[in-house]
Amino acid sequence: MPASRLLPDAAGDDLIELTRDLCRKELAPRVEAAETSGELPRDVFRTLGRSGLLGLPYPEELGGGGQPYETYLQVVEEIAATWMSVAVGVSVHALTCFPLVTAGTDEQQATWLPDMLGGDLLGAYCLSERDAGSDIASMRTRAKPVADGSAYIIRGTKAWISHAGHADYYTSFVRTADTGSRGLSCFLVPADAPGLSAGTPERKMGLASDTVSEIHYEDVHVDTGRRIGADGEGMHLALAALDSGRLGIAAAATGLAQAALDAAVSYAATRTQFGRTIASNQGLQFLLADLQAQTYAARSAYLLAARLKDAGRPFSMEASSAKLIATDAAMRVTTDAIQVLGGAGYTSDFPVERMFRDAKVTQIFEGTNQIQRIVIARHLLAGTTPPKGTPSADH
Incomplete structure (x- = not known):
């Protein structure tokens, strides 16, 4: 590879x-x-x-x-x-x-x-809600402290949770105060906590082996010792984790693109039409070259962001850029890989059909690619004075 x-x-x-x-x-x-x-x-x-x-x-x-x-x-x-x-x-x-x-x-x-x-405990990351996806600060799942301060009682529902029903613990971000983004806290909730349950798995387009569903907290009792970080530190922890998580998705999308490219090249080199392999057609060669360039660009983007992170330098804008580039590349490469295989690529007899379905969600989770553009633009414009009459990013 x-x-x-x-x-x-x-x-x-x-x-x-x-x-x-x-x-x-x-x-x-x-x-x-x-x-x-x-x-x-x-x-x-x-x-x-x-x-x-x-x-x-x-x-x-x-x-x-x-x-x-x-x-x-x-x-x-x-x-x-x-x-x-x-x-x-x-x-x-x-x-x-x-x-x-x-x-x-x-x-x-x-x-x-x-x-x-070590892998003996598998986790789930519980941040999103049905009405609080990109807008994290509007989450409604709430934790209230008991009278003696020894525990919290969590009530609410999280949505789009990977590993739901299979995880051993749920890293849960919930509201502990009515102070907007400063009122969120993080708890490590064990899977066997009374009142914690998973909903019916979502019927998804792809990633079938990644079970996703809602997680319900029905007066879930969590000891104060399971709060991670200070009260109100949840938003900071969530956003910092997402910068790193976006790089994980960028790397995964790059691997998916590479696999689709490999499948397309292999097929083109062996499929014959009109007495010669289809790879001998210059038009197809150019298509494969474009897919290689996009895969290479995706890899380069996430590696640059990772090197900044490893060096202790800011990398938030680069993480968003890598996520945007790599996931768009995965969608393009898997789409065109199906085109290279023709009718065969549209069937489940070849893996590019599954890769295409798996690619789409990478443009959505860990922040949609539209959100990534907002993040990138805000970094670019930080410290500048917008021209008079320029609308804010919130409009």
């Missing part, structure tokens, strides 16, 4: 080879059946965790792999090239760990992180 040529060191090469081996032996034989049945492969995440791949970007002293984010993202890309649902799940799981890694107490980290990063 092309990603390996960009790895910074031998340790990264070893991780890529480990990932490829696992993908070839553990993932590839199961993809078709699991995606057809809609099975969430819980044991695969356990295998990835025990191989050290779920905790790669987090510090070794916390039980992680201590690897650069650049390396972790290339592992995600490799997984996505084999099974997109699993790659998205890996990115989601990394998001669920982020608040605990960055804002948890020593005791909280020692209690939960080893099993989270």
Whole structure:
């Protein structure tokens, strides 16, 4: 796979080879059946965790792999090239760990992180609601403290939650005060908490093995010791996690695009019409070259953002740019890969049909690509004075 040529060191090469081996032996034989049945492969995440791949970007002293984010993202890309649902799940799981890694107490980290990063505990990231998707600050799920301050009672519903009904814990962002974005807090809610339940799984266009549904909190009792970070720190934690999560989706989208490109090239090189392979037609060669260039641009974008993150520099605008570029590329590459295969590409006998369906949602989750454009524009215009009469981004 092309990603390996960009790895910074031998340790990264070893991780890529480990990932490829696992993908070839553990993932590839199961993809078709699991995606057809809609099975969430819980044991695969356990295998990835025990191989050290779920905790790669987090510090070794916390039980992680201590690897650069650049390396972790290339592992995600490799997984996505084999099974997109699993790659998205890996990115989601990394998001669920982020608040605990960055804002948890020593005791909280020692209690939960080893099993989270080791794959024995699978997480779900509960941020969105039906009426609070891009507008996080309008969420209504609420946590009220009990009289003695020892616990909170959570009531409400979260929507579009990956791993719903299968996760062992739910990293939940809820309202603890009526102060807008400053009134949100984060809790680590165990799956067996009384009153916590998953709704009926959504019937989705793609990513069938990524089970998604609503999560209902019906007076869920959560100890104060499960609040991650300070009261009111939830918005900051959510947005910081999303910057990193957008890079995970960008890497996954790039892997999906690479897999579709590989399938199109292989088919074009062997399919014959009028006595020659269709790859001998210059028009098709140009199409394949464009798809390669877009895949390369997607990879370059997420790697640049990752290198800024690894260097401790601001990377929010670059993360949004990478997410925008990579997911648009995945949609274009998978669409044109079907065109290369013609009628065969429109059938489920070839994987590009599934890749096309999997690609669409990447332009929607972790912030729609329209939201990414708003984020990028605000970074570009920060500190400037807009011309008189220019409407704000809110209109």
